[in-house]
Amino acid sequence: MSACAKSREPRGQVAAVDLGATSGRVMLADIGPDHLDMTTVARFPNDPVRVWNGRRDALHWDITGLYGQMCRGLTAAARTADDLVGIGVDSWAVDYGLLRDGRLLGTPHHYRDDRTATGVDLVHAAVDPDELYGRNGIQFLPFNTIYQLAVERADGLLDSADTVLLVPDLINYWLTGRTAAERTNASTTGLLGLDGSWDTTLMQRIGLRPSLFGDIVEPGSVLGPVQPQVAASLGVPDGVQVVSVGSHDTASAVAAIPMRPGHSAYISCGTWGLVGVELPGPVVTAESRTANFTNEIGVEGRVRFLRNVMGTWLLSETVRQYERDGVPADLALLLEGAANAAAPAEVFDTDDPRFLPPGDMPGRIASWYREHGLRAPHGPAETVRAIVESLAAAFAGAVDAAARLSGVDVATVHMVGGGCRNTLLCQLTADRLGRPLLAGPVEATALGNVLLTARATGLVDGDLEALRALVSDRFPATRYVPSGAMVSW
Numbered sequence: 337m338s339a340c341a342k343s344r345e346p347r348g349q350v351a352a353v354d355l356g357a358t359s360g361r362v363m364l365a366d367i368g369p370d371h372l373d374m375t376t377v378a379r380f381p382n383d384p385v386r387v388w389n390g391r392r393d394a395l396h397w398d399i400t401g402l403y404g405q406m407c408r409g410l411t412a413a414a415r416t417a418d419d420l421v422g423i424g425v426d427s428w429a430v431d432y433g434l435l436r437d438g439r440l441l442g443t444p445h446h447y448r449d450d451r452t453a454t455g456v457d458l459v460h461a462a463v464d465p466d467e468l469y470g471r472n473g474i475q476f477l478p479f480n481t482i483y484q485l486a487v488e489r490a491d492g493l494l495d496s497a498d499t500v501l502l503v504p505d506l507i508n509y510w511l512t513g514r515t516a517a518e519r520t521n522a523s524t525t526g527l528l529g530l531d532g533s534w535d536t537t538l539m540q541r542i543g544l545r546p547s548l549f550g551d552i553v554e555p556g557s558v559l560g561p562v563q564p565q566v567a568a569s570l571g572v573p574d575g576v577q578v579v580s581v582g583s584h585d586t587a588s589a590v591a592a593i594p595m596r597p598g599h600s601a602y603i604s605c606g607t608w609g610l611v612g613v614e615l616p617g618p619v620v621t622a623e624s625r626t627a628n629f630t631n632e633i634g635v636e637g638r639v640r641f642l643r644n645v646m647g648t649w650l651l652s653e654t655v656r657q658y659e660r661d662g663v664p665a666d667l668a669l670l671l672e673g674a675a676n677a678a679a680p681a682e683v684f685d686t687d688d689p690r691f692l693p694p695g696d697m698p699g700r701i702a703s704w705y706r707e708h709g710l711r712a713p714h715g716p717a718e719t720v721r722a723i724v725e726s727l728a729a730a731f732a733g734a735v736d737a738a739a740r741l742s743g744v745d746v747a748t749v750h751m752v753g754g755g756c757r758n759t760l761l762c763q764l765t766a767d768r769l770g771r772p773l774l775a776g777p778v779e780a781t782a783l784g785n786v787l788l789t790a791r792a793t794g795l796v797d798g799d800l801e802a803l804r805a806l807v808s809d810r811f812p813a814t815r816y817v818p819s820g821a822m823v824s825w
Contacts, residue, residue, distance in 0.1 A: 347371055348795050349417040352785035353406050355427035355503070356585060357607040358382055358652060360402060362409025363779065364416055365786040367795050372810045374779065374786060377416060378409030384446045384694070395449035395694075397431065399440075403507060407570055414572045423511065423562070423572075424581035424789035426588045426781060427503040428607075429524035430481045434488070434497040440506075441497055447479035448693055455483030458490060462542045466625070471538055473618045473631030474526045475643060478689075482526035482542070489543050500548045504583035511578050512560045517550045518580040520587035523633035530618055532633055555582040555591075555635050556788040581788040582635050586610045586642075588784030591635040591800060592777065593750050594808035601735045601746045603765070604780065605755025607649045609727065611734035612642025613744045624741050635788065636800045641742055645730045646686040648755050650723045653697040663716060673717035674724055675760050682710050683726040724761050732768035749773045750813070752780035766816040774813040783807055 347368035354361050362378040382402055386393045406425075414420055434441045445451065456478050459468070465476065474480065481502075488494050501509055502521050509515050522528050527549070529535040536546040553559070557580045562572050582588040589604040597614040604610040618631035618639050632640040651667065658665035684704045691700060698719050705712035705722075713719040731751075739746040749771055755761055756775035766773040777783055787803040790796045796806065 348419040348421045348790075348793070349413075350422040350424065350786055350789040350793065350795070351377075351410055351413040351417075351420060352581075352782040352789065353409070353423065353425040353507070354585065354588075354779075354782045354785060355382065355402065355406070355425070355507075356781075357428040358649075360405060360409075361782065362406060362413055363782040363786065364413045365782075365790070367786060367790045369796055372786075372806055374782065377412040378405070380405040380409070384448070385443075387443065394451070395446040396443040397446050397503075399433065399444050399503070399506070403510065406507070411571045414570060420573060420576055421795065422577045422579050422789040422793040424579045424785040425504045425507050425511075426581055426583050426585045426785050427507070427521075429502070429521055429584045429586070430477075430479055430484070432481060432484075432500050432502045433506045434493065435499040435501060435506075436497055438499075438509075442493075444503070445484065447484070450693065451487050452478045452483050454490065455486035458486040459483055459542050463538065468526070468538075469625045470620055471529060471535055472526050473530055473620045474524070475628045475630035477644065480526045481524065485544055486542055494544070494548070497548060499550065501550070502583070505550070505580075508559055508578055508580060508583075511562050511566055513563050514559045515550045516553045516557075516559060516580060518555060518557070518583040519552050520555050520582045520633050520635070521584040522549075522552055523631075524584055528633075530620065530631070532637075553580050555580065555587065556792050558792050577793055579789040579792040581785045584632070585781045586640065587632070587634050588782075588788070589752055589780040590614060590638075590640055591784035592780040592787060592804065592807050593752055594804040594813075595748070595750050597638075597744075599745055599747045601738055601744070601749045603731050603735070603749060603751040603755075604753050605647060605731075605751055605761075606753040606781075607647050607652070609645035609647035609731055609734075609755065610640075610642050611645055611731055612640055612738045613742050613746070615639045615641050615742055615744070619742055621741070627737050627741060629738065629741060635784070638800070641738060643734050643737070645727065645734055646691055647727070648758075650686065650691060650697060650701075650727065651720070653694060654701075654719065654723065656694075657696050657698055658716060665716075670716055670720045671724070671758065671760050674720035677717040677721040679725050680705075680713060680718070680722045682708075683729045684722060686726050686730045724758070724764055728761060728764035728768050731765050735769060735771075747771065751775050752777060754778060756814075762814075762816045767818050770818050772818075773816040775816060776813040777807065777811040780807075783811070
């Protein structure tokens with residue numbers, strides 16, 4: 337029995353647009369107070385593009401191509417559904433579009449573009465890093481929005497803009513015509529204060545106009561119906577509401593984890609691994625700053641106290657390099673080979689900045705080992721084993737740090753997202769944690785998106801714990817224990 341209250345209202349459907357840093361999907365959920373089914377109606381790649389900008393080869397998002405793929409997915413969802421009532425959009429964090437009079441001024445930069453080092457210097461010259469962390473509680477990442485916008489200002493590109501919209505807010509604007517800044521994603525920019533509002537003093541100190549940033553809305557806010565012309569082009573019924581969900585994909589993923597926050601940690605494992613705990617308030621200490629932990633806002637005002645680990649980007653870039661080299665690169669077969677390979681004598685540092693840009697990941701990993709006087713992995717099986725072992729060690733270390741810094745007594749760790757399908761990664765992580773690991777659901781981000789859209793449109797009700805119970809009832813996890821055994825949970 338779901339913890340969501342029983343109701344006589346009929347079930348309906350909502351569409352979740354979930355845009356990750358390497359792929360996107362549109363999911364259609366049939367949901368009611370005691371029912372939740374979700375199917376995939378579209379999957380598509382999200383590949384960056386390189387564009388010569390007069391000085392260098394810059395990395396950008398193909399945002400209009402991505403929007404087109406998303407629209408085709410929504411058309412498929414509308415064709416399949418018999419009672420589509422809502423749409424929610426989530427995406428990766430920090431990146432944005434610049435607009436003037438409602439028009440996009442250029443192709444948004446990709447956070448892996450190498451322009452951001454200049455922005456770090458510009459911001460830190462105006463605001464000491466210690467003070468910055470005390471104001472926003474956000475971990476240092478060189479591609480945080482605050483640093484990217486400092487580069488835009490230095491290049492004169494903000495002079496023509498009147499609005500900055502993070503990626504999901506931009507897509508919501510294209511769907512509804514309404515500009516707004518959803519709070520969970522806004523909290524990743526470095527421009528939100530610990531009170532959850534825009535820090536206009538900070539903006540002015542680094543030369544940003546506060547008027548560029550829209551009104552903040554809570555996750556789960558109804559923005560309005562799809563614009564009639566857009567609805568007609570998509571084949572979406574009139575009156576379908578767009579909900580600003582936990583638009584940072586990690587916020588939506590964490591909202592769908594059926595955990596006990598006082599005794600659990602989570603690993604949202606996709607392109608990035610976001611590892612942390614859920615708290616009622618921020619932790620802003622010298623220790624948390626040194627450990628590079630962030631305080632991002634979650635659903636219902638919770639705080640996602642976490643740190644970024646490189647994630648399955650290491651695997652996906654390795655596969656891409658093998659494909660470029662003509663090496664057999666089926667990931668399932670590579671992982672099978674890795675499971676039979678010897679573990680490396682030492683794991684490598686997944687946080688090393690050399691692993692951030694696209695490129696020859698196996699070569700970079702080998703270089704890291706050689707530079708540290710260690711034997712480098714030889715061949716695909718050993719390389720993939722080194723990646724998985726190193727990710728497991730990084731995840732376990734981040735969990736231990738989150739528990740120590742927050743005071744949460746972590747008894748169980750939940751892994752969600754695409755990485756939880758990797759049985760080798762799950763088992764090695766449980767081994768290094770010395771704690772049980774519950775793997776699943778895979779589509780946690782889309783589920784969190786669905787739950788908030790469904791609640792906003794009246795298909796379900798209840799608080800966050802009630803919504804999580806609906807996930808627990810429908811999507812049982814797989815339990816990994818440090819002994820190496822694996823059982824159904």
